[in-house]
Amino acid sequence: MTTLRLGINIDHVATLRNARGGTHPCPIQAAIMAASAGADSITAHLREDRRHIRDRDIERLRTEVGKPLNLEMAATEEMLAIALKTRPHAVCLVPEKRAELTTEGGLNVLAVEHSLKQYVAKLQDNGSRVSLFIDPSPEQIKAAARIGARAIELHTGTYAEHPDDPKHLTALANAATQAAALGIEVHAGHGLDYNNVPAIAAIPEIVELNIGHFLIGDAVFVGLDKAVKRMRRIMNEART
Ligand code: PXP
Numbered sequence: 001m002t003t004l005r006l007g008i009n010i011d012h013v014a015t016l017r018n019a020r021g022g023t024h025p026c027p028i029q030a031a032i033m034a035a036s037a038g039a040d041s042i043t044a045h046l047r048e049d050r051r052h053i054r055d056r057d058i059e060r061l062r063t064e065v066g067k068p069l070n071l072e073m074a075a076t077e078e079m080l081a082i083a084l085k086t087r088p089h090a091v092c093l094v095p096e097k098r099a100e101l102t103t104e105g106g107l108n109v110l111a112v113e114h115s116l117k118q119y120v121a122k123l124q125d126n127g128s129r130v131s132l133f134i135d136p137s138p139e140q141i142k143a144a145a146r147i148g149a150r151a152i153e154l155h156t157g158t159y160a161e162h163p164d165d166p167k168h169l170t171a172l173a174n175a176a177t178q179a180a181a182l183g184i185e186v187h188a189g190h191g192l193d194y195n196n197v198p199a200i201a202a203i204p205e206i207v208e209l210n211i212g213h214f215l216i217g218d219a220v221f222v223g224l225d226k227a228v229k230r231m232r233r234i235m236n237e238a239r240t
Helices: 011-020 027-037 055-064 077-086 110-125 138-146 157-161 166-181 197-201 213-222 224-239
Strands: 005-009 041-045 069-073 090-093 129-134 151-155 185-189 206-211
Touching (some): 005 185, 005 213, 005 224, 011 213, 055 069, 069 077, 077 110, 110 129, 110 138, 151 166, 157 166, 166 185, 197 206, 213 224
Parallel strands (some): 005 041, 041 069, 069 090, 090 129
C-alpha cells in the first residue's frame, strides 16, 4: 500500500500566541518540532481576518522549516497574490466565512467551476500543487477533475462528529476510490484524533492526512513530539 503522509496544522499554536499579542508560543518552532517528530509537511491557514496565522508566519514557514508547506486559503485575489509570491509546495483551497469557528464545510466547486479553473491553473503553473477541500460528494469530485486540480482533500468533519454512523465513512471511502480513478491525489482532514484516524488511514487511496486542533490540544498534556509520534504510529498501524 502507498505510504500515508502526515501534515501537521499549526494554526492553533498561533491562536495561543495571539491571545497575548506577543511572540510565544511560536508556530515556526512548533513546525520545526513537528517535522523532527515525523511530520511530512506543515499546514497553515492564512485566514482573511488573520485570526491565527499571519503573513510573516507564512514567509517563515516556507523558508525556515525544511518541510513542504501546505498553505490553506480562500480563493480570493489577495490570497492568490500571496501564494504566487510565496510559492508554497501546496495550496489547499477552502471556503471561508468570517464568523465561523473553523472551516465548516467543503468548497462548492460546482458553483464556481469556471473562475476556479483559471485560479487553480495560475497556482499550478507557478509550481504549487493545488488541492480542493471538498465534501465526499461524487458531483464535487467530478467538478474537481474537470477544473484540473491535482488533489482533493476530503472533509472528514461530519464523519468525526458521527463516529457511529457508518454511512459517513462509506461516503469517504467511495469518494477516495472515485477520485483516484480520475487521477486525482486524495487527502483527508478535519476533526481527526487518535480514535477516529485508523478507519481513515486504512482507506488505501488516501495518501495524506492534515491534522491540527486535536494534536495541538494533546500537546498541552504530553508535548508536541509525543503527540505527533503517537499519531504517526496509529496511522502506520492502521495502514498495514
Ligand atoms: N484540513 C483543512 C482543509 C482544514 O481547514 C483544517 C482545519 O483548519 C484541517 C485540515 C485540520 O482540521 P483539525 O484542526 O480539525 O484537525
